[in-house]
Amino acid sequence: MRVLKVNLADGGYPIHIARGALSNPALLAPYVTGKSVAIVTNETVAPLYLEKARASLRLLGVEPLIIILPDGEAHKHWQTLQRIFDALLAARYERHSVLIALGGGVIGDMGGFAAACYQRGMPFLQMPTTLLAQVDSSVGGKTAINHPLGKNMIGAFYQPLAVIADTDTLTTLPARERAAGLAEVVKYGLIRDLDFLEWLEKHMPELSEGNLELLGEAVYRSCQHKAEIVARDERETGERALLNFGHTFGHAIETGMGYGAWLHGEAVAAGMVMAARLSAKLGWLREEDVARIVNLLASAALPTEAPGAGDGMTPERYLELMRHDKKVLDGQLRLVLLRAPGEALVTRVEDETMILESIETSSRH
C-alpha cells in the first residue's frame, strides 16, 4: 500500500495505490460509514469489480445504490449524465450522500461532474480501474462531459474525497487500453522527468505486457507528478497546462474522428508525436529526439501516426478543431511543446505554416 497526498488550500486528499484496494473496507470506511452511497460504473466494469466494491461497503453496513451506464467515450454526454441525476433523485439521495465513480476515465469524468452538480455539490470518491484513470484522470478534480463541438467542454473543477486505485484491476484491462494508459505515463517523462523517461524506455516491454509490479510503480510515479502539479496549480492558471502536452492535437483527433473511434491515450500518443515534430521545427528538439519518442510510443503498441486526409483529417481541419480547444487565449493557439526531452513549455506559435507542416508530416498518407 502506498499513499500520496494532493495538497490543496482546503486540506487536499489522499491517493491510495494498492493491489486489492477494492476489497479493503478500511480504505472506504472514513468516507462512507453511515452515509447513503451510490456507485456509478459501466456495463464492462460492473461484471468484473462491482461485487468487490459492494462487498466492501456491506462490511461497513452500507447497501449502495447501483447506477450502471453504457461503456465508452461516445456516451460521455449530457443524456448519460442525466441518468445519474434521475437515479439519485428517484432514490431521494441528498447532498450529503456519497458518490463512488468505479471505472475508467469516462466514468470518473461523468461521475465527478454529476457529483459536482447534484444539489450544487455532493462528496465523491474516485475508484479508477483503468491505467489511464489511475495515472491521470482520477487525480486533480477535472470533471467534464463532451459537446458535439468539443471534448470536455462542459465540466467543473471538483475534487474527490480520495482516490483509491486498486492496481489488481489492471489484470483484466485489454491490451489496447493498457497501451492508451501508457501514453499518459510517457507524457510525464517527456514533460518533466528525464530519469522516469529512461526508466520507461528500459521497462516498456514488460509494462506493455502487463507486469503488475512495474505497472504499480508507473502508477505511483505518475501520480506523484500529477499530485505535485495539481497542488501548485489547481485551476490550471499556469504550470498545470503542461499536462496537456499532446492533448490539443489529440482532442482534434478525438473530436474529428468521432468520440470513441480513437481511445484518448491513442490520440494523445499521436498528438505527442505532432507536438514533438513542431518542437523540432522550432529548433528545440533534435530529429533523434523525435525518433526516440516515436520509438518509445511504438514499443508501447501506441499509434505514432495520426489520421490523415483519407479520414477527412486534413491539416486545415486539425487547425479548425484545435481552435475550439480550451487552451486558446484571445483567439491565439497556445501549445505545449518540448524544449528538450523531460522539459515542456507553453507557447504561442504564430507561424501557422509550421503547425500545418508538423501535422502533415505526422499524419497517415
Next chain:
Amino acid sequence: MRVLKVNLADGGYPIHIARGALSNPALLAPYVTGKSVAIVTNETVAPLYLEKARASLRLLGVEPLIIILPDGEAHKHWQTLQRIFDALLAARYERHSVLIALGGGVIGDMGGFAAACYQRGMPFLQMPTTLLAQVDSSVGGKTAINHPLGKNMIGAFYQPLAVIADTDTLTTLPARERAAGLAEVVKYGLIRDLDFLEWLEKHMPELSEGNLELLGEAVYRSCQHKAEIVARDERETGERALLNFGHTFGHAIETGMGYGAWLHGEAVAAGMVMAARLSAKLGWLREEDVARIVNLLASAALPTEAPGAGDGMTPERYLELMRHDKKVLDGQLRLVLLRAPGEALVTRVEDETMILESIETSSRH
C-alpha cells in the same frame, strides 16, 4: 450609486445598486474591456434593456454575442442551458470570455450555471432586472437548473465578478413580479431584522405601487443582509440555510403545480405562511404574529393561501415533495422556522402531524 461588498475568502465582489446603472459603461469597464463578451437574456427583457447594455459595451469597444432564451421558470432546464453552450462554442468563445446574465432570477440561475460549467468555468456578471433577482438571486453565487423531480437540483456554487443592479429596470416590471420580489424582501425582515420588518409594514403600500426610491432602499437593505450571510457561509453549511425560510414549502408548490404556474416569490409567500403556522404550533409565534405576517404579505398583493387538495396538493403530497428538498439530512426534514418575528432557526420537526396540520390550515379548501 451605492456599493456593497460580498466578502469571500478569494476576495469577494461588489454589488452596485444605482438608477441608470445599465447605461453606465464605467461600471462594466473593469470586467469586459478587451474581452469576448456574451449577453444571456430572454425574450421579455431583450426588447426593454438589451440595447442599453449593448450600447454601454460598444462604448467600451466590445461587440457582444447575444443569446436570447425563452422566458420563464418552465424553461429553466438542461435543454435551454444547452442553447447557451451551443452559442458560445459556435462563436469559439474561450474560458476567459465573459458572460453577462441580463434578466431575472431564471436568467441569472441559468447564465450563472452555464458560466460555471463552460470550459470548467468562465467569468460572469449578474445584471438583474427584476426585484426578485436584485434583492436575492443575483447575490451569493447559487446557480442551478430544475429537474422534473425537484427545483434547483442541478447546479453549482459559482460567484459572479460583480452584481450590477439598475433599479430603473423596476419601472417596467409587471405588478405580479414586483409582488413576487417583495416576498423575498419581507423574508429578510422576518428572519433577522425586526426594524426592517416594521419599515416594510409602514411603506408596503408605496412599495407595492412601485415607488422607485423606496424600492431602491429595499434592494439595498436586502442586499446588505444577503451579502452578510453569504460572506459568513458561502456554501450553506450553516447560517445561510436561514435564507430558505418558506422555501421548502414553496418549492413543493412550484414543483407540484408545474414550474411557472406559481412565481417563485408567490410560492415563497404562501410557504412563509405555512412555516409561520408551524412555528406557532411549536409555541414560538403567537397567533397575532401569524396574522401580522399574513397581513403584510396580503398588502404586498401576495398569495397567503397555498394550493390545496383541489389542485392535487394534499398535505401528504406536500410532504412527499418536501422530502426531495436539498435541506433533507439523513432522511429527516429540516425546516427554517421562526422563534419570533425577526428571528429564524433551522430545526428538525419530528412530529409530522404538526407539519401536515400546518399545511392543511394554510391551503385552499
